[in-house]
Amino acid sequence: MKFHLGVSEAGYQSKPIKPTGITYVKTELNPQKLFDLILSGHVFTHNFKDLTTYYQHQKTTETFESTNVIFFDFDNCQYTFQEVLNKLKVQPTIGYTTFSNSIDKNRFRLVYLIDEGIRFYDDYSFMCKLLLNILFESNVLNEIQESIETRCFSATQFI
Numbered sequence: 001m002k003f004h005l006g007v008s009e010a011g012y013q014s015k016p017i018k019p020t021g022i023t024y025v026k027t028e029l030n031p032q033k034l035f036d037l038i039l040s041g042h043v044f045t046h047n048f049k050d051l052t053t054y055y056q057h058q059k060t061t062e063t064f065e066s067t068n069v070i071f072f073d074f075d076n077c078q079y080t081f082q083e084v085l086n087k088l089k090v091q092p093t094i095g096y097t098t099f100s101n102s103i104d105k106n107r108f109r110l111v112y113l114i115d116e117g118i119r120f121y122d123d124y125s126f127m128c129k130l131l132l133n134i135l136f137e138s139n140v141l142n143e144i145q146e147s148i149e150t151r152c153f154s155a156t157q158f159i
Helices: 031-039 081-087 121-135 138-147
Strands: 003-008 024-029 064-077 094-097 106-118
Touching: 003 064, 024 031, 031 094, 064 121, 064 138, 081 094, 081 106, 106 121, 121 138
Parallel strands: none
Antiparallel strands: 003 024, 064 106, 094 106
């Protein structure tokens, strides 16, 4: 499967502190290429209208174009990355611990590719919530809900 995402020009060794300075380039990817870029410390964003190179301030609800990727960030989860993987009904396309992960602060990301894609900004949040309800039993989702970063439900966030 091929898809497009905005990919940071630079890779990072730690979590970027100022996302406003990141330059994104719309890039055609496949799952392996996305995985390689994650390992190289790149950050990502969805696609925005009429832009092939763009910055944080250009990512608005009005300029959102599309995405085939949903990212879920877990911060300070009561479960480890592996424990969450074991609780999932559907495994992610890619899953990994983030820069901020530590022994006492479980921080990780689950990445899901969607064949049909999401074409409208408001549909992104809806699809995130729908997917979470598919992925987890309701009791588990209730337990981990607080650890899912709410910004993940916005298509204008950087990942």
